Amino acid sequence: MELNGSQMVIEALKKEGVSVAFGYPGGAIMNVYDEIYKQEGFKHILTRHEQASIHAADGYARATGEVGVAIVTSGPGFTNAVTGLATAFTDSIPMVVISGQVPITLIGTDAFQEIDAIGISRPCTKHNYLVRTIEELPGILKEAFFIARSGRPGPVHVDIPKDVTAQMGEFNYPQEISLETYKPTYKGSPKQIKKAIEAIKEAKKPILYLGGGIVLSDSSDLAREFMELTGIPAVETLMARGVVGHNNPLLQGMVGMHGNYSSNMAMSEADLMIALGPRFDDRVTGRLDEFAKHAKIIHVDIDPSSIGKLLDIDYPIVGDLKNVLASMVALVKEDFDKSRYESWRALLTRYNEIHPLSYKEDSERLKPQWVIERVGELLGENALISTDVGQHQMWAAQFYPFAYPRQFITSGGLGTMGFGFPAAMGVKVAQPEKTSINFTGDGSILMNIQELMTAVENKIPVINIILNNNFLGMVRQWQTFFYDKRYAETDLSMQPDFVKLSESFGGIGYRVETKEEFDAALKDAIDKNVVAMIDVVVDRLENVLPMVPSGGTLYNMLLEYKDES
Amino acid sequence: MSAEVRRVLSVIVKNEHSVLSRISGLFAGRGYNIESLTVAPIPESDYSRFTIVTKGSERVIEQIVKQLNKLIPTYKVIENQDVVEKEMLLVKIPLSTNLSGLDAILKGYNGIVANATDDSLILMAVDDADRICNFIKIIKKFKPTEVVRGGSVSMEKA
Numbered sequence: 227m228e229l230n231g232s233q234m235v236i237e238a239l240k241k242e243g244v245s246v247a248f249g250y251p252g253g254a255i256m257n258v259y260d261e262i263y264k265q266e267g268f269k270h271i272l273t274r275h276e277q278a279s280i281h282a283a284d285g286y287a288r289a290t291g292e293v294g295v296a297i298v299t300s301g302p303g304f305t306n307a308v309t310g311l312a313t314a315f316t317d318s319i320p321m322v323v324i325s326g327q328v329p330i331t332l333i334g335t336d337a338f339q340e341i342d343a344i345g346i347s348r349p350c351t352k353h354n355y356l357v358r359t360i361e362e363l364p365g366i367l368k369e370a371f372f373i374a375r376s377g378r379p380g381p382v383h384v385d386i387p388k389d390v391t392a393q394m395g396e397f398n399y400p401q402e403i404s405l406e407t408y409k410p411t412y413k414g415s416p417k418q419i420k421k422a423i424e425a426i427k428e429a430k431k432p433i434l435y436l437g438g439g440i441v442l443s444d445s446s447d448l449a450r451e452f453m454e455l456t457g458i459p460a461v462e463t464l465m466a467r468g469v470v471g472h473n474n475p476l477l478q479g480m481v482g483m484h485g486n487y488s489s490n491m492a493m494s495e496a497d498l499m500i501a502l503g504p505r506f507d508d509r510v511t512g513r514l515d516e517f518a519k520h521a522k523i524i525h526v527d528i529d530p531s532s533i534g535k536l537l538d539i540d541y542p543i544v545g546d547l548k549n550v551l552a553s554m555v556a557l558v559k560e561d562f563d564k565s566r567y568e569s570w571r572a573l574l575t576r577y578n579e580i581h582p583l584s585y586k587e588d589s590e591r592l593k594p595q596w597v598i599e600r601v602g603e604l605l606g607e608n609a610l611i612s613t614d615v616g617q618h619q620m621w622a623a624q625f626y627p628f629a630y631p632r633q634f635i636t637s638g639g640l641g642t643m644g645f646g647f648p649a650a651m652g653v654k655v656a657q658p659e660k661t662s663i664n665f666t667g668d669g670s671i672l673m674n675i676q677e678l679m680t681a682v683e684n685k686i687p688v689i690n691i692i693l694n695n696n697f698l699g700m701v702r703q704w705q706t707f708f709y710d711k712r713y714a715e716t717d718l719s720m721q722p723d724f725v726k727l728s729e730s731f732g733g734i735g736y737r738v739e740t741k742e743e744f745d746a747a748l749k750d751a752i753d754k755n756v757v758a759m760i761d762v763v764v765d766r767l768e769n770v771l772p773m774v775p776s777g778g779t780l781y782n783m784l785l786e787y788k789d790e791s
Numbered sequence: 792m793s794a795e796v797r798r799v800l801s802v803i804v805k806n807e808h809s810v811l812s813r814i815s816g817l818f819a820g821r822g823y824n825i826e827s828l829t830v831a832p833i834p835e836s837d838y839s840r841f842t843i844v845t846k847g848s849e850r851v852i853e854q855i856v857k858q859l860n861k862l863i864p865t866y867k868v869i870e871n872q873d874v875v876e877k878e879m880l881l882v883k884i885p886l887s888t889n890l891s892g893l894d895a896i897l898k899g900y901n902g903i904v905a906n907a908t909d910d911s912l913i914l915m916a917v918d919d920a921d922r923i924c925n926f927i928k929i930i931k932k933f934k935p936t937e938v939v940r941g942g943s944v945s946m947e948k949a
Binding site: 344345348349352353356358373405406407408529530531534535 | 804805808809812813816820850853854857858860861863864865866
């Protein structure tokens with residue numbers, strides 16, 4: 227079949243089963259947009275900034291497990307997309323991002339809207355391509371999708387010069403491909419798995435350290451089964467919220483800087499850590515030399531470079547968690563004495579009773595944690611929760627009753643403010659039957675506020691709940707704790723009227739100061755089913771607790787903060 | 792951090808656009824050392840061979856190898872240290888200096904005179920990397936005006 231380069235892009239997306247792409251046109255990508263105009267195979271959603279295109283495709287990918295697709299133009303179109311690429315890369319999200327480039331004949335001449343895009347995207351993508359001839363375009367597109375979704379997933383960037391998008395060529399889209407130089411290890415070594423199980427049977431105080439890899443590999447059910455069969459308590463990282471489900475007594479909660487006391491104590495006192503797809507991020511481990519000091523470590527990951535990166539691992543297992551966990555489950559199905567960890571479980575229960583996750587209500591002001599809990603009570607499993615980055619993100623992770631994986635969509639590794647709203651749009655497009663909530667802050671929401679237009683235009687009824695404390699709250703908290711309250715550039719008292727702002731775009735808005743007002747606003751927003759902004763005035767100086775100060779140890783948490791001035 | 796070790800790594804990669812920047816970018820972005828790097832296509836194949844000499848703790852070296860393997864165009868990384876490792880050197884010396892003893896030194900380091908002009912010689916030596924270092928020291932007495940090291944290339948013995 228003879229096609230031009232732009233038609234090849236369209237055909238490739240169709241063959242990959244893409245149902246929606248997010249993007250923004252411009253000079254170098256116009257040929258592709260001309261073909262988008264002519265086709266009906268997938269929906270294109272015009273965001274109002276390229277960064278939001280990428281985050282929306284990212285949110286779509288996180289909610290579905292499918293490859294998210296975004297299309298942008300060259301130069302500034304592409305550079306605007308970089309934060310989105312880096313966000314997806316850090317959290318291993320499968321995406322294909324297509325950018326226009328100036329014609330091959332102009333590359334290297336500092337042409338209008340020319341930038342070395344693949345030079346910029348190299349460190350923040352799993353792989354990238356500059357397409358140099360029409361002949362190689364179909365194969366590159368196939369590879370891009372293959373690489374994005376296989377092994378440890380990640381974003382792949384394809385930069386296509388404008389002349390290539392116009393040239394004609396034979397379109398042979400390969401059904402299957404295999405790359406000589408890229409062969410991820412899917413099956414874990416049976417010998418290593420057996421050894422790990424032996425170690426588990428020997429252990430007295432084992433802990434399951436569940437990471438985002440479980441979500442990415444869709445192996446939550448197996449992780450739960452393994453946990454139930456063995457009776458081993460578990461902690462979840464930020465990226466693994468929802469893997470176990472909030473009502474399971476074996477779940478200690480989130481681990482790390484703002485993790486539960488019992489989670490962090492479990493990590494500190496365990497004699498065996500079973501790490502399933504985490505990254506040993508510094509926000510989880512705290513001071514490395516004190517982290518899991520008494521524990522032997524089993525680490526399962528599909529990416530060999532993740533294993534042993536920061537700590538020596540006693541039982542490394544390279545493989546897809548789905549396969550490895552299936553083997554592990556098979557090995558404990560019969561003949562596993564789960565009573566052997568009873569006193570360990572009792573100890574952790576005790577820890578949780580001494581220092582449960584909590585906050586103090588105040589009759590005067592709404593507490594941000596209450597807002598999260600309330601949404602949890604009212605919507606529970608029916609809502610998919612996205613967040614921006616900061617205090618509200620941590621409170622959402624702590625207090626929302628997550629019941630299943632992919633319910634919580636957040637920028638974990640890169641910590642990208644401005645992620646939440648566009649991601650929540652992608653989530654809503656992917657799962658229209660669920661309510662899409664974006665918990666955000668008065669700082670974060672302004673970083674992609676223009677997406678109100680996208681959401682209204684495309685009838686994507688995201689409900690943004692702003693936990694408004696007139697502060698860049700998380701930085702303010704650190705200034706309170708560690709910088710003698712010198713609030714350098716964190717006072718955000720100067721604000722727009724969020725209600726009018728939302729209305730001016732054609733959405734609805736509420737400003738609420740009491741519980742009753744909040745309930746009414748949320749109910750109204752859900753009933754009206756339109757783009758909404760609920761501006762919630764919350765206690766200005768509330769802190770995220772407990773907290774492991776940066777560089778501190780997990781067993782030495784700040785449990786409460788007493789203002790002595 | 793544990794003691795630093797020197798390693799010679801051979802990396803076989805698809806000979807394609809921007810593969811050098813992927814490798815050099817990896818070292819730069821993660822703060823790894825490159826002592827030397829040589830690269831050339833492998834005859835009659837689609838692959839190139841990089842010989843990279845690097846230094847780091849055992850953990851860092853392990854990460855370098857894993858990160859190199861993780862690059863999509865990487866076919867394999869050869870860590871084998873039982874290799875023949877050779878380096879080439881070019882040195883320009885002025886003819887105005889006293890050249891006595893030069894012949895013997897050249898012989899000792901597999902060296903030759905690669906070029907001669909009215910006022911200078913270019914010497915070439917091929918030897919082990921540490922012996923090349925020695926050669927550079929010894930040759931100083933001839934007041935070299937330019938020294939060009941080629942970087943190591945290596946091949947597994949077996």
